[in-house]
Amino acid sequence: MKNNLPNNVERLIYWAAGHSNILPLTSQCNVKCVFCSNLQNPPGVEAFNLKPLKTEQLSNIITLLDPRKPVVIGESATRINEGEPFTHPKIKEFLSTIRQALPHTTIQITTNGSLLDAGQLEFLHSISPVTIYLSLNSLNLRRQIMGDLRSENAVAAAALLGQYGLNWHGSVVAMPHLTGWEDLKETISYLDSCGAQTIRIFIPGFTRLAQAQLRYPGTMPEQLRQTVAELASKTKAPLTVEPPLITDLQPEVAGVIPNSPAFTAGIRRGNIIQTVNGKEAFSRVHAFYMVKKTANPILLARNGAKANKVVINKAAGESSGLVMEYDIDLSLIEDITQISLRRSAANTVLLASEMAAKVLTMALNKYNNDQLFTVIPVPNLFFGGSIKTAGLLVMDDIINTLGDYLKNKYSTPDLVILPQIAFDPGGRDLLGRHWSEIESIFSIPVEVL
Numbered sequence: 512m513k514n515n516l517p518n519n520v521e522r523l524i525y526w527a528a529g530h531s532n533i534l535p536l537t538s539q540c541n542v543k544c545v546f547c548s549n550l551q552n553p554p555g556v557e558a559f560n561l562k563p564l565k566t567e568q569l570s571n572i573i574t575l576l577d578p579r580k581p582v583v584i585g586e587s588a589t590r591i592n593e594g595e596p597f598t599h600p601k602i603k604e605f606l607s608t609i610r611q612a613l614p615h616t617t618i619q620i621t622t623n624g625s626l627l628d629a630g631q632l633e634f635l636h637s638i639s640p641v642t643i644y645l646s647l648n649s650l651n652l653r654r655q656i657m658g659d660l661r662s663e664n665a666v667a668a669a670a671l672l673g674q675y676g677l678n679w680h681g682s683v684v685a686m687p688h689l690t691g692w693e694d695l696k697e698t699i700s701y702l703d704s705c706g707a708q709t710i711r712i713f714i715p716g717f718t719r720l721a722q723a724q725l726r727y728p729g730t731m732p733e734q735l736r737q738t739v740a741e742l743a744s745k746t747k748a749p750l751t752v753e754p755p756l757i758t759d760l761q762p763e764v765a766g767v768i769p770n771s772p773a774f775t776a777g778i779r780r781g782n783i784i785q786t787v788n789g790k791e792a793f794s795r796v797h798a799f800y801m802v803k804k805t806a807n808p809i810l811l812a813r814n815g816a817k818a819n820k821v822v823i824n825k826a827a828g829e830s831s832g833l834v835m836e837y838d839i840d841l842s843l844i845e846d847i848t849q850i851s852l853r854r855s856a857a858n859t860v861l862l863a864s865e866m867a868a869k870v871l872t873m874a875l876n877k878y879n880n881d882q883l884f885t886v887i888p889v890p891n892l893f894f895g896g897s898i899k900t901a902g903l904l905v906m907d908d909i910i911n912t913l914g915d916y917l918k919n920k921y922s923t924p925d926l927v928i929l930p931q932i933a934f935d936p937g938g939r940d941l942l943g944r945h946w947s948e949i950e951s952i953f954s955i956p957v958e959v960l
């Protein structure tokens with residue numbers, strides 16, 4: 512099939528580097544996690560497995576990377592399946608090449624940790640600044656849920672990372688129905704005791720094709736959030752559950768990295784950031800980025816009923832140490848509003864994932880008083896299971912939902928806005944269909960944002 516030609520994959524690699532500073536090294540992995548999303552795709556999905564990147568490819572890709580942002584390794588990029596970076600036979604050589612080309616840029620690596628040993632950590636320290644995201648997942652049952660025959664290496668790596676002076680964060684894919692709640696709590700406490708700066712706990716998604724053991728009871732996410740909230744009052748490291756359950760746009764601090772500038776300034780978990788240098792914070796994301804980009808920002812932060820002025824001593828662009836859940840970026844709301852105005856649309860319909868629809872509605876209502884926006888949640892029927900994300904919506908999901916909506920309406924919208932993340936750089940969904948079909952089927956102008 513034409514789209515499976517290597518040059519198409521190569522284009523995606525370059526796009527990931529230029530657009531997101533992601534450097535896909537390989538799709539190969541040394542373990543086989545029961546929750547791995549790479550194993551659950553319905554047939555027909557365009558997801559590509561990348562052989563270990565070659566030296567010539569690396570040289571070309573490096574020229575596209577933005578030295579001001581971290582170079583991200585080990586995260587999935589568009590349609591390229593992520594693998595374990597340390598399985599790459601030339602990992603040290605490649606990392607040294609990146610360091611030479613970008614001497615001051617942080618290299619951010621996500622790893623399952625079972626190939627990390629003292630030698631690797633010493634090397635990583637020698638090419639600082641490096642930030643490691645260690646996916647430990649389970650302290651006691653990695654072998655069972657990840658098929659990891661070197662589990663003890665990953666557990667030992669957590670203890671060693673701090674000793675080698677590396678910045679690092681822990682992560683856990685929560686599978687309490689397989690590992691038990693005690694293992695989950697022990698895993699989080701262990702990462703905390705080893706000095707993880709933050710710990711992210713992921714609720715795994717499963718598709719309609721996932722194996723039976725991956726399917727957890729519907730009550731699990733709520734129980735997980737409660738368990739993590741209880742633990743968060745005891746751990747030094749801020750804990751976050753992803754995806755978060757957002758019910759408002761209050762810029763509430765989820766946690767503060769110990770000894771960071773925000774910590775030293777006295778900001779704590781549960782504080783609400785009202786203003787930054789006098790400017791009202793629209794959302795958590797807005798507050799976070801205003802603080803990040805500003806030198807010595809002055810915050811009005813509320814702690815219970817009391818609001819205090821607090822100065823965070825830091826450089827512009829430097830991390831403050833604040834950890835905030837992801838709600839919505841103000842610039843997205845501004846862009847939606849601008850496009851709607853530019854198109855003179857009095858009735859704009861936005862199609863969003865089931866997960867994002869409520870937040871988007873809240874944000875549009877907060878920002879706009881006089882324009883009519885309707886947000887329609889689109890179920891991920893093609894992927895099914897527990898999936899509720901825009902990145903896995905396909906054209907049929909969108910066409911069916913929009914068709915049903917229009918059947919029950921007397922007036923046709925002037926404009927339909929689709930989520931950009933459902934489409935590749937060429938405008939095609941995961942099954943290869945272009946979004947412009949929507950314009951032809953419904954005869955309504957479409958924008959992708």
Ligand code: SF4
Pocket residue numbers: 540541542543544546547548549593594595623657
């Ligand atoms: S470590 Fe990551 S890439 Fe490897 S099997 Fe697990 S989830 Fe998949």
